[in-house]
Amino acid sequence: MMPIRYEHIKTCKQTGARLGRVHTPHGSFETPMFMPVGTLATVKTMAPEELKQMGAEIILSNTYHLWLRPGEDIVEEAGGLHKFMNWDGSILTDSGGFQVFSLSKLRDIKEEGVHFRNHISGEKLFLSPEKAMHIENALGADIMMAFDECPPYPASHEYMKKSVERTSRWAERCLEAHKRPHDQGLFGIVQGGEYEDLRRQSINDLVSMDFPGYAVGGLSVGEPKDVMNRVLDFTTPYLPTDKPRYLMGVGSPDSLIDGAMRGIDMFDCVLPTRIARNGTCMTSQGRLVVRNAKFARDFGPIDPECDCHTCRNYSRAYIRHLIKCNETFGFRLTTYHNLYFLLKLMKQVREAIREDRLGDFREEFFEQYGFNKP
Ligand SMILES: Nc1nc(=O)c2cc3nc(NCCN4CCCCC4)[nH]c3cc2[nH]1
Numbered sequence: 624m625m626p627i628r629y630e631h632i633k634t635c636k637q638t639g640a641r642l643g644r645v646h647t648p649h650g651s652f653e654t655p656m657f658m659p660v661g662t663l664a665t666v667k668t669m670a671p672e673e674l675k676q677m678g679a680e681i682i683l684s685n686t687y688h689l690w691l692r693p694g695e696d697i698v699e700e701a702g703g704l705h706k707f708m709n710w711d712g713s714i715l716t717d718s719g720g721f722q723v724f725s726l727s728k729l730r731d732i733k734e735e736g737v738h739f740r741n742h743i744s745g746e747k748l749f750l751s752p753e754k755a756m757h758i759e760n761a762l763g764a765d766i767m768m769a770f771d772e773c774p775p776y777p778a779s780h781e782y783m784k785k786s787v788e789r790t791s792r793w794a795e796r797c798l799e800a801h802k803r804p805h806d807q808g809l810f811g812i813v814q815g816g817e818y819e820d821l822r823r824q825s826i827n828d829l830v831s832m833d834f835p836g837y838a839v840g841g842l843s844v845g846e847p848k849d850v851m852n853r854v855l856d857f858t859t860p861y862l863p864t865d866k867p868r869y870l871m872g873v874g875s876p877d878s879l880i881d882g883a884m885r886g887i888d889m890f891d892c893v894l895p896t897r898i899a900r901n902g903t904c905m906t907s908q909g910r911l912v913v914r915n916a917k918f919a920r921d922f923g924p925i926d927p928e929c930d931c932h933t934c935r936n937y938s939r940a941y942i943r944h945l946i947k948c949n950e951t952f953g954f955r956l957t958t959y960h961n962l963y964f965l966l967k968l969m970k971q972v973r974e975a976i977r978e979d980r981l982g983d984f985r986e987e988f989f990e991q992y993g994f995n996k997p
């Protein structure tokens with residue numbers, strides 16, 4: 624199994640954004656890149672061939688959810704996630720760290736791991752670095768995330784310091800338990816909340832363990848966007864330049880551009896697929912709620928500037944009708960468009976980096992999308 628390798632291509636002269644390529648055992652992809660989320664081994668309502676058609680090259684799945692249903696043993700018996708879901712591109716699995724903290728009300732964090740209740744059945748469960756590594760190795764993704772604690776926002780410096788130190792000890796245990804050789808696909812997750820000293824401590828701990836890639840965790844957990852950007856300003860410059868950097872849980876157009884400008888290479892978020900299923904679309908003119916009555920007789924495309932399959936073949940009126948009738952095809956059309964929109968945005972960001980004009984692109988995009996409107 625080949626290791627994960629980051630290839631730096633160029634840094635934008637106008638901003639700190641970098642154009643690169645990440646090589647994995649299932650192919651390589653240019654960065655900055657957005658990763659559609661397929662929590663239960665499916666990017667909801669999308670077929671793998673549609674994901675390929677829209678330009679997706681790496682998708683996410685989730686250790687916690689697949690452990691519960693269908694069970695990692697079944698996925699392993701199928702030959703791993705790629706075969707199970709018929710996806711031959713790259714796959715990244717999150718470790719369950721976030722899901723345990725976001726889904727389970729009753730949880731008890733101990734040094735050995737986390738005791739909590741199954742968010743579906745209520746049964747008592749236990750996840751640890753070793754258990755998470757066992758599950759992720761059974762799932763067989765190209766990139767696996769270490770088991771960490773994603774603390775709530777806000778959290779006291781005292782709590783955050785204890786949490787960072789435990790997450791670093793857990794990272795060490797993940798490396799020990801990881802079945803593949805040291806540099807094969809295990810990313811460390813930097814924590815530390817909004818505290819610069821703790822972010823630096825987390826980076827120093829994890830970089831000393833020499834992971835093949837690093838995620839910035841503990842963000843997109845309710846903090847204002849300027850806090851996220853400030854944390855990135857004093858975090859990404861201290862991450863290794865020759866390794867991929869992944870900002871977890873970020874997927875709004877403005878945060879993707881601002882994250883790229885701060886040196887982030889990889890992003891994931893359920894936002895585009897989640898809002899699609901309630902009839903909200905991302906367009907070049909901002910968000911459009913297609914179920915709104917004003918589109919009942921609008922026979923134009925979701926986005927006149929979009930050349931995706933949905934926008935070339937279906938009207939706002941038709942999609943509104945399907946969404947109002949809870950027709951699955953309507954959710955497929957909005958999901959395809961939203962994912963295509965973000966994947967195309969990332970392509971435009973990469974182009975802007977090539978041409979040293981990401982700052983200008985940000986201005987134009989924000990203006991048109993309406994982010995600058997007071
Ligand atoms: N292992 C792990 N560690 C994290 O610190 C982490 C931090 C994260 N922060 C998010 N934010 C997701 C926000 N999302 C926005 C759209 C609606 C649903 C929630 N996802 C995350 C996933 C994460 N996974």
Ligand SMILES: [Zn+2]
Pocket residue numbers: 925926929930931932933934935960963
């Ligand atoms: Zn479209």
